[in-house]
Amino acid sequence: MVSDGSSISKDLTPEQFQRFRDYIHQHSGIYLEESKADSLRISLITRATRYGFAVLDDYFKLLTTDETEFRELMNLVTINETSFFRFPAQFEALRKYIVPEIVEGKPETSRSFRVWSAGCSTGEEPYSVAMTLLDSGLEGLGYVSEVLGTDVSTSALERAKAAVYPSRSLLNIPHSVTTRFFEPTPEGHRVSERVRKTVDFQYHNLVKEPYPLGLMGNWDIVFCRNVTIYFRLESTRRVVENFFNSLNPGGYLFVGHSETLTSVSDKFEPVEVGGVFLYRKPRARSAPHREVMKERVTPAATSPRASATARAGSRAGRRETSSTPDPTVVENHAVDVELLVSSARRASEEGRSDDVLTLVDEILTEDESNAEAYLLAAYSHADSGDLQTALKECKRSIELDPLSAASHYVLGIIYQRQGESDRAMHEFKRTIYLDADFVLAHFNMANLQRSVGAKAEACRAYENALRSLYRVPDGEWSWFLGGFRPDLLAQTCERSLIECRKKA
Amino acid sequence: MAGARILAVDDSPTILEMIKAILVSGGYEVITATDGAEALETARAEMPDLILLDVMLPKLDGYRVCRLLKFDQKYKGIPIIMLTAKTEEQAMATGIRTGANQYLTKPIEPERLLEAVAEELQKAEG
Numbered sequence A: 001m002v003s004d005g006s007s008i009s010k011d012l013t014p015e016q017f018q019r020f021r022d023y024i025h026q027h028s029g030i031y032l033e034e035s036k037a038d039s040l041r042i043s044l045i046t047r048a049t050r051y052g053f054a055v056l057d058d059y060f061k062l063l064t065t066d067e068t069e070f071r072e073l074m075n076l077v078t079i080n081e082t083s084f085f086r087f088p089a090q091f092e093a094l095r096k097y098i099v100p101e102i103v104e105g106k107p108e109t110s111r112s113f114r115v116w117s118a119g120c121s122t123g124e125e126p127y128s129v130a131m132t133l134l135d136s137g138l139e140g141l142g143y144v145s146e147v148l149g150t151d152v153s154t155s156a157l158e159r160a161k162a163a164v165y166p167s168r169s170l171l172n173i174p175h176s177v178t179t180r181f182f183e184p185t186p187e188g189h190r191v192s193e194r195v196r197k198t199v200d201f202q203y204h205n206l207v208k209e210p211y212p213l214g215l216m217g218n219w220d221i222v223f224c225r226n227v228t229i230y231f232r233l234e235s236t237r238r239v240v241e242n243f244f245n246s247l248n249p250g251g252y253l254f255v256g257h258s259e260t261l262t263s264v265s266d267k268f269e270p271v272e273v274g275g276v277f278l279y280r281k282p283r284a285r286s287a288p289h290r291e292v293m294k295e296r297v298t299p300a301a302t303s304p305r306a307s308a309t310a311r312a313g314s315r316a317g318r319r320e321t322s323s324t325p326d327p328t329v330v331e332n333h334a335v336d337v338e339l340l341v342s343s344a345r346r347a348s349e350e351g352r353s354d355d356v357l358t359l360v361d362e363i364l365t366e367d368e369s370n371a372e373a374y375l376l377a378a379y380s381h382a383d384s385g386d387l388q389t390a391l392k393e394c395k396r397s398i399e400l401d402p403l404s405a406a407s408h409y410v411l412g413i414i415y416q417r418q419g420e421s422d423r424a425m426h427e428f429k430r431t432i433y434l435d436a437d438f439v440l441a442h443f444n445m446a447n448l449q450r451s452v453g454a455k456a457e458a459c460r461a462y463e464n465a466l467r468s469l470y471r472v473p474d475g476e477w478s479w480f481l482g483g484f485r486p487d488l489l490a491q492t493c494e495r496s497l498i499e500c501r502k503k504a
Numbered sequence B: 001m002a003g004a005r006i007l008a009v010d011d012s013p014t015i016l017e018m019i020k021a022i023l024v025s026g027g028y029e030v031i032t033a034t035d036g037a038e039a040l041e042t043a044r045a046e047m048p049d050l051i052l053l054d055v056m057l058p059k060l061d062g063y064r065v066c067r068l069l070k071f072d073q074k075y076k077g078i079p080i081i082m083l084t085a086k087t088e089e090q091a092m093a094t095g096i097r098t099g100a101n102q103y104l105t106k107p108i109e110p111e112r113l114l115e116a117v118a119e120e121l122q123k124a125e126g
């Protein structure tokens, strides 16, 4: 029989779950329902393994004595966590100061007030916004409020649309709000029709560009709180840049109360109102797109990080091109290639090998030294079992861009397939050297190490994989997941880790 | 039946590694193949205790491989679990006629996979 189906759940006993839950509840106000046990377990193991704890009780001791560790754990625990009127001072500020200020500056003809809640999870945030708008007298002034909630979690969106919440989640909000904006139902409380009809939900991934046109303009306020804390800095910059472009002049960005735009963007004006820090898009237009241009013309990078930035920059620079003051012919030409590359990447992600190869051909006729095209071709050939061609294409890609972590990763995969473990290992190490958070390189290295009996090394590599997975869930590495879900990769790592540790 | 030998077949290197990791952590020995022809060859040469077979494979698709093994006296006892993408669900009917023992839809959930494997191995033993 399989021996470990049970050992994994044993890793967090009901007593332990209760103990952690109570501690978290007491110190953060967040109450984890029974159904969260599994995700709590994953978070705990991720954190505990960082310090080499094999027993969660020992980790509990650390947690209760170390404030920093508590915060780190909470970052993982709160992945989908949200609540009504989370950080109430922001909603106060919204009603008292921000709505009046924005209305004041609106053109005569405008009759709508639009708020986007990006990363809305199960809907508490957009509904809280909608309730606040109802209370701020917009209706009386003849404005129609429109609130849009977007998220990548379809299950969260389903719950948001249903708008039914356990009564426990209403405990911290004023009674008057509950009676005015909720209706009791057998399963808990439902947000009332009056609020619901001003709120809409839509699937949207903040790190996938370009954004749909419908999102790209005419917002008075964007809420994006506790979402980008899991993103790479690069991604956060792009996300915030997109918010900037889609906000009306004078519009506001609300970020989580522990977040800041320092080193993310200098386009917004920081504003303090009623003890709350917010970011405003200036009314007078400052020269936009400056940074992006600078990034795009950065010559060949000299350090791995810089190279990643340059690539991310050129990847992300697409939209700006059209609004750049002086797009040269070369720039326009680059646009087409970029589009082709992103289509090819998508085809690769979706496993359409033939399409990838067709697109690669097109890219190479435009730009015969496009490293990424060779890389995509290599991966596609590896997928269809033609390792010789894959190897050739991959080496070409590395010649053109020696600092690409992804190319070394794919080379590692090819060697691994050819049974050349040492070479594969070497390439995975390089990958990690170039991008410390390349999850799949850690993962494959762990598997290789485990297969040669190097348990301790394998454990460490699985831990690194898990850590990076939480740190950069959307990293470049995720293009190579082949449709596999990151959370399932996390489970796989975790399961392997536990098994490995048993034997180590 | 820990220690059983399983042949895992998938053309995506990432998914194959993932499946392998899950199975190894379940205490199984794993051999792999990445296309249909190789799968057939390996199955015949190695007589694994169970086969995990992706449907979409280069050279020879998973259904064919399954049928070729299931119609062969010598190999028909090897339990076969087919891995299908959601969009292939329709095609499942074909697969069932092919004699596959079970279907799992991708993405593969580690727990589900181990359950299915344990179940099929037990049936085959009993």
Ligand SMILES: C[S@@+](CC[C@H](N)C(=O)[O-])C[C@H]1O[C@@H](n2cnc3c(N)ncnc32)[C@H](O)[C@@H]1O
Pocket (backbone or CB within 6 Å): A078, A079, A080, A081, A082, A083, A086, A118, A119, A120, A121, A122, A125, A150, A151, A152, A153, A156, A204, A205, A206, A207, A224, A225, A226, A227, A256
């Ligand atoms: C901790 S919740 C925050 C919910 C709410 N904004 C709040 O502060 O209470 C983070 C949410 O961000 C979503 N998220 C994570 N990555 C995302 C992405 N790339 N695009 C859109 N939403 C994302 C998650 O699904 C999750 O629901």
